[in-house]
Amino acid sequence: MAKTIFITGASRGFGKLWAKAFLQRGDKVAATARNLDDLTDLIEEFGDKILPVQVDVTNKAQTIEAVKKAHDHFGKIDVLINNAGYGVFGAVEEVSEEEARKQMDVNFFGLLWATQAVLPYMRAQQSGHIIQVSSVLGLFTVPTLGLYNASKFAVEGLTETLATEVKEFGIHVSLIEPNGYETEWGSTSASHAQELDAYTNLKTAFRAGYNPDHYGVPAATVNALLQLVDAPEPPLRLILGKIGYPAVKAVYEQRLATWEAWNHVSTEAHGK
Structure with missing residues (x-):
């Protein structure tokens, strides 16, 4: 059965690929873009299968x-x-207040406004699926x-909470967590803070670790997204790409080991 999809950030990258894939299979799509x-x-x-809507996701009234x-x-x-982000x-020291606030406005608050706007309709129809594009970061x-990183950690916390709140209304909630992909995200779509010389060595070392094999092919995500949308019981989290899962597994194993090593201190801090 054809579905009706509302997708933000459909002008390029994942958003445009996914919007087109939905349209090609017969779904109806409301696609937002700033231009x-x-x-x-x-x-x-x-x-008429697509409804183009001009939206700045940081504008709550416009999003509603x-x-x-x-x-x-x-x-x-x-x-x-x-998807907008x-x-x-x-x-951290290099990022200006304006850059920091804009990052959160787009990646977190823009997502929040769209989520709040759609919930009354989904509650009324007792069905729906909210998919937040997060990141392995x-x-x-x-x-x-x-x-x-901070904006996506915020999206993770918000969305995990949301899933527990709307389950009784028949609404599913999912987080998509891509690893790196060959999109405009790291080039024309990116913003760069004014650099401080103190971090030159760190950046040089970080860039030296670049491996093109770590970056997935955007078109390869289409089938995964369609499977997620069509699943009768979709997962809360879905990692996209072959790099994400082993990286996440290693990080969480290290965290668990640290918490275990310090658990006696944690327990003593309880006080009773």
């Missing part, structure tokens, strides 16, 4: 109106995919992406 010209090719190919417009137009929203590159961190 609707970026959706011209999809509009020309798919006509966009979700209402999509619901009024198609009659329902089966799936929300919060970008990365700020820079050591919401599970562990790498240097020089501190604000991006």
Whole structure:
């Protein structure tokens, strides 16, 4: 059965790939972008199956109106995919207040506004699937992406909580956690903080570890996303790519070992 999808950040990268895949299989898509010209090719190919909506996800009122417009137009929203986001590159000390706030506004608050906007419709229909595009960097961190890491850790905490709150309404909630992919995320879509010489050695060492095999092919994610959307009982978390799981496993094994080693201190701190 065809589904109605609302997807943010559909102008490029994962968002555009996924929007097109849904349209090709007969789903209806409300696709948001800051510039609707970026959706011209999809509009020309798919006509009234796509509803292009101009949205700045940091504008709460605009986001609420966009979700209402999509619901009024198609009659329902089966799936929300919060895909809009970008990365700020820079050591924590280097990132300005403006850059930090914008990072959280787009990656966290933009996702929150769309989630809050769609929930009344999904509660009323007693069904729905909210998919948040997080990252493996919401599970562990790498240097020089501190604000991006923080935004995705926030998305993880919010979404895990949300899943427990809306289950009784028949609403499923999932986090997509991609490892690195060959998209514009690290190039034209990225923002770079003003550099301090103190972090040159760190950045040089970090970049020296670059391995092109660690970056997946964006088009290869399409089938995984369709499987997630079609699953009757979708998982809360789905890692995309072959690098993510072993990296997450190693990090969590190290964390568990540390907590175990310090557990006597933790227990004493309980006080009774």
